[in-house]
Amino acid sequence: MKFAAIAVMTTALFAAPAFAEGDAAKGEKTFKKCKSCHMIADGDNTIAKGGKSGPNLFGLPGRVAGTADFKYSKSVVAAGEQGIEWTEEEFVEWLADPKAWVKAKLDDPKAKSKMSFKLKKAEDAADIWAYLVSVSPES
Ligand code: HEC
Secondary structure, three states: OHHHHHHHHHHHHHOOOOOOOOOHHHHHHHHHHOOOOOOEEEOOEEEEOOOOOOOOOOOOOOOEOOOOOOOOOHHHHHHHHOOOEOOHHHHHHHHHOHHHHHHHHHOOOOOOOOOOOOOOOHHHHHHHHHHHHHOOOOO
């Protein structure tokens, strides 16, 4: 099991990265775009104030999709049930087009996502990912 995980990580390291390493400081600024719907809160400790129309993004890296205390779409829950966890790659793809992401993950052209927001630049997404990693508990 451990070996498999290391093998996967090593492959990820050597496979040509699709995007550059994100910048957490820039990501913190770009996170403004998400705040109307998302907060980052560790219980009572609010790291970034935000709305509640989207799930809390605290501890997102490594979290199974659709598992925070939130009323998700069926599609995102189904993606989680398939074992999909949030990695940088999934996150960047998701932000580019959440609807396209659920369709692709579930292989269902009718799948829908409740997130009606797209982030065009993969670079911005990578920065936000680095920011989320920086404020998440160490695993
Ligand atoms: C207009 C509101 C809105 C905005 C703006 C928004 N989101 Fe979302 N987000 C949602 C909703 C609603 C969901 C739940 C989607 C579903 O259940 O289909 C969601 C889900 C997510 C998820 C899946 C989380 C999980 O627990 O599985 C991630 C990751 C995410 N958003 C990241 C972001 C980031 C990063 C930004 C800013 C770049 C952003 N969102 C902007 C509303 C929004």
